[in-house]
Amino acid sequence: MIRICPSILNANFDNLPGEISRVASSADFIHLDVMDNVFVPNFTFTPERTREIVQSSILPVDVHLMVAEVDSKVADYSSENAASITVHYEACADPRQTLRDIRSLGKRSGLAIRPATPIEVVEELLESIDMIVVMTVEPGFGGQSFMESLMPKVEKARNYLDQKKLDDVWLQIDGGISLKTIEIARQAGADTFVAGSAVYESKDPAEMVRKLRFLASNCG
Ligand code: DX5
Numbered sequence: 001m002i003r004i005c006p007s008i009l010n011a012n013f014d015n016l017p018g019e020i021s022r023v024a025s026s027a028d029f030i031h032l033d034v035m036d037n038v039f040v041p042n043f044t045f046t047p048e049r050t051r052e053i054v055q056s057s058i059l060p061v062d063v064h065l066m067v068a069e070v071d072s073k074v075a076d077y078s079s080e081n082a083a084s085i086t087v088h089y090e091a092c093a094d095p096r097q098t099l100r101d102i103r104s105l106g107k108r109s110g111l112a113i114r115p116a117t118p119i120e121v122v123e124e125l126l127e128s129i130d131m132i133v134v135m136t137v138e139p140g141f142g143g144q145s146f147m148e149s150l151m152p153k154v155e156k157a158r159n160y161l162d163q164k165k166l167d168d169v170w171l172q173i174d175g176g177i178s179l180k181t182i183e184i185a186r187q188a189g190a191d192t193f194v195a196g197s198a199v200y201e202s203k204d205p206a207e208m209v210r211k212l213r214f215l216a217s218n219c220g
């Protein structure tokens with residue numbers, strides 16, 4: 001199962017419902033990048049605005065919290081239409097508890113790691129994780145280049161999941177996914193893909209999502 005999650009970070013914030021509807025026919029989730037200008041040097045949405053966007057979305061939302069000291073803040077950013085909430089390992093004082101808190105909100109729990117964070121940190125947390133997120137750019141901005149050097153991390157994560165037969169844990173790649181890079185990421189073992197600029201800079205975002213899915217589904 002391949003999942004494509006367009007990120008609206010580089011879309012038109014003044015018309016997010018319209019931007020989301022442009023991909024609704026072919027995307028699985030909308031990926032919402034929430035930045036607090038502390039964990040990353042950029043700001044996108046307050047907790048209230050995040051809840052508003054999520055509730056008005058016609059697609060289920062994959063909420064990516066790039067928020068410092070996030071353990072006590074997860075519930076503020078959560079709302080009914082959020083399918084999953086991803087926190088950063090580097091922003092958690094107690095990642096295991098925070099992942100459990102996300103599940104107790106009825107959401108899939110995501111754990112993201114920055115490029116410099118070793119994949120080994122997720123191994124002992126696997127029983128609390130529904131989605132591992134390997135950042136293939138430094139978090140904070142869309143439109144950056146895909147860090148192909150991180151594929152060994154993705155391969156290791158895939159090995160963890162396969163060895164432990166964790167078939168319902170998803171492995172997401174976030175950053176620099178395009179027609180040129182999605183097959184590399186798929187072949188390293190990812191099954192879920194965020195794509196921001198590749199989708200919203202294309203003339204037909206819904207068609208771009210279909211093309212990305214086709215490549216990921218047919219590269220063996
Ligand atoms: C970066 C965000 C990514 C980014 C992806 O901090 O987490 O989701 O928006 O955008 P592209 O696909 O343009 O790298």
Ligand code: ZN
Binds near residue numbers: 007031033064194
């Ligand atoms: Zn993201």
